[in-house]
Amino acid sequence: MKEIPEFNVKYLVQSPKGGAVPKDFSEEMAKKALAFHRQLPGYRPTDLVRLSRLAQSWRVKDIFVKDESTRFDLKAFKVLGGSYAVAYLICEKLGMNLDEVDFTYLVSEEVRQRIGQITLTTASDGNHGRGVAWAAERLAQQAVIYMPKGTVRSRVENIESHGAKVEVTDLNYDDAVRLSCRMAQENGWYMIQDTAWEGYTDIPLRIMQGYMTMCLEAIDQMAQKETRPTHVFIQAGVGALAGAMVGYLVNKFQGHLPKFIIMEPNNAACIFASATAGDGRPHAVTGDLDTIMVGLACGEPNLIGWEILRDFPCGYISCDNFVAANGIRILANPLKDDTRIEAGESGPVGIGLLDLMINVDRFEELKQALEIGPESTLLFFNTEGVTDPENYREIVWHGKYPSREA
Ligand SMILES: Cc1ncc(COP(=O)(O)O)c(C=O)c1O
Structure with missing residues (x-):
């Protein structure tokens, strides 16, 4: 070094x-x-x-x-990753293969009826959260995004503009990830996190x-x-x-x-x-x-x-x-x-x-x-x-x- x-x-x-x-x-x-x-x-x-x-x-x-x-x-x-992972998750819930499903079907009323209302969650400094919120909006689902302390207003508003709920925490990014993970477990939400750890690798x-x-x-x-x-x-x-x-x-x-x-x-x-x-x-x-x-x-x-x-x-x-x-x-x-x-x-x-x-x-x-x-x-x-x-x-x-x- x-x-x-x-x-x-x-x-x-x-x-x-x-x-x-x-x-x-x-x-x-x-x-x-x-x-x-x-x-x-x-x-x-x-x-x-x-x-x-x-x-x-x-x-x-x-x-x-x-x-x-x-x-x-x-x-x-960032949305390239979030959208792909969310589509993958929805296909898994439908028991279908992502390669065989088109996006129009994923955003259809039929799919919404089949999977019901779900909540996606993630921790993000802005860009990834916006991607996940954007995907949730397209699918008429909900998103809850946890942001690290000090996040500026413009980045919060960018995410809120897609209808997501945003919480600016007093945590750094890694602790905000842990919070999002805990909230997902407690509430039955789906975590769409852009980092992988032992036991959490599919979505990332x-x-x-x-x-x-x-x-x-x-x-x-x-x-x-x-x-x-x-x-x-x-x-x-x-x-x-x-x-x-x-x-x-x-x-x-x-x-x-x-x-x-x-x-x-x-x-x-x-x-x-x-x-x-x-x-x-x-x-x-x-x-x-x-x-x-x-x-x-x-x-x-x-x-x-x-x-x-x-x-x-x-x-x-x-x-x-x-x-x-x-x-x-x-x-x-x-x-x-x-x-x-x-x-x-x-x-x-x-x-x-x-x-x-x-x-x-x-x-x-x-x-x-x-x-x-x-x-x-x-x-x-x-x-x-x-x-x-x-x-x-x-x-x-x-x-x-x-x-x-x-
Ligand atoms: C604009 C931008 N560039 C680069 C990165 C880095 O990506 P990663 O966290 O996968 O290293 C991020 C992550 O949020 C980002 O928002």
């Missing part, structure tokens, strides 16, 4: 140890998820933005950003499989441009997203894997803590998990995700708020001809890190270790749009969380 203390960045770069190809994340599984999402009203692949001017300026071959800020007008990729696996749609779209969009990534940067909260992306890409590019780089905020870097511990086991971090990257403010790794993230990435990086804020500013102020991207706090940390690696001498060693150079085609996921407009303006207009100087 190395540290760049002036910038509060820590990193670990290693040769991936490798492992068995994760079969749950095969091309076939990804296509099933995509086939489901295609049936949802308003589905369209989100844009894969090519930042050619930025790539030119930063002397790399290509920079692509998969922009999830327009996913179903919900401003985040479906959620992760649902996320694969985003990666499948991105790789197809790159293939249409006759290219593929040499480096894939993915931010992690519990690591469900990153696990699903890496799992899919390991299946897709067997034998010619891109380099995977996992990024987290310093105060909630549980994948980083697990990777640096070096014993192969997941390690939790605790406390307030305070960061502007609230979607990444999770202290306990997702078990399914961790097993993939243990084996295949070559880089694990933990960094501070200003890196995400810089990413937001860079994407909001594109170079001539490049497309402007609106990124929320959990979306652009990879772009903020690349900026440091390209433009700050102190990061040269990290850049070299990751072999980033003129032949690199870099893929990023802007996983959310502006979900806290006030903070966005403060960051972009007034320079909140300024760059750290050496």
Whole structure:
């Protein structure tokens, strides 16, 4: 593990140890998820933005950003997972196979009659809860969402707008998950949680499989441009997203894997803590998990995700708020001809890190270790749009969380 203390960045770069190809994340599984999402009203692949001017300026071959800020007008990729898992749950209750059921049937009065009124519950910092609330609304079912302490009003309202009941707790994300779990047990509700633990893996696996749609779209969009990534940067909260992306890409590019780089905020870097511990086991971090990257403010790794993230990435990086804020500013102020991207706090940390690696001498060693150079085609996921407009303006207009100087 190395540290760049002036910038509060820590990193670990290693040769991936490798492992068995994760079969749950095969091309076939990804296509099933995509086939489901295609049936949802308003589905369209989100844009894969090519930042050619930025790539030119930063002397790399290509920079692509998969922009999830327009996913179903919900401003985040998360609904891909929640909707898929909820559909899976309903099919299970109906004794049917998800592959054979179409969405119109799932939202029909007949299904409602057959399964009756059910309540879905989850804990979420915003995006996942919104996805679950959206799915419950489509199915005319109820949802109760528990949010961590300090959740801003705009994120609560986004969920309430889908008719869900929201409770902002005084707990951190992981404790809010435990609360949601207890409430589900006490009230006979169904928990749709985006993290997995011993004994709770079915629903989170479906959620992760649902996320694969985003990666499948991105790789197809790159293939249409006759290219593929040499480096894939993915931010992690519990690591469900990153696990699903890496799992899919390991299946897709067997034998010619891109380099995977996992990024987290310093105060909630549980994948980083697990990777640096070096014993192969997941390690939790605790406390307030305070960061502007609230979607990444999770202290306990997702078990399914961790097993993939243990084996295949070559880089694990933990960094501070200003890196995400810089990413937001860079994407909001594109170079001539490049497309402007609106990124929320959990979306652009990879772009903020690349900026440091390209433009700050102190990061040269990290850049070299990751072999980033003129032949690199870099893929990023802007996983959310502006979900806290006030903070966005403060960051972009007034320079909140300024760059750290050496
Ligand atoms: C916008 C955004 N990006 C990334 C993530 C990280 O996903 P995961 O918790 O699966 O690592 C989340 C999680 O909520 C999120 O909301």
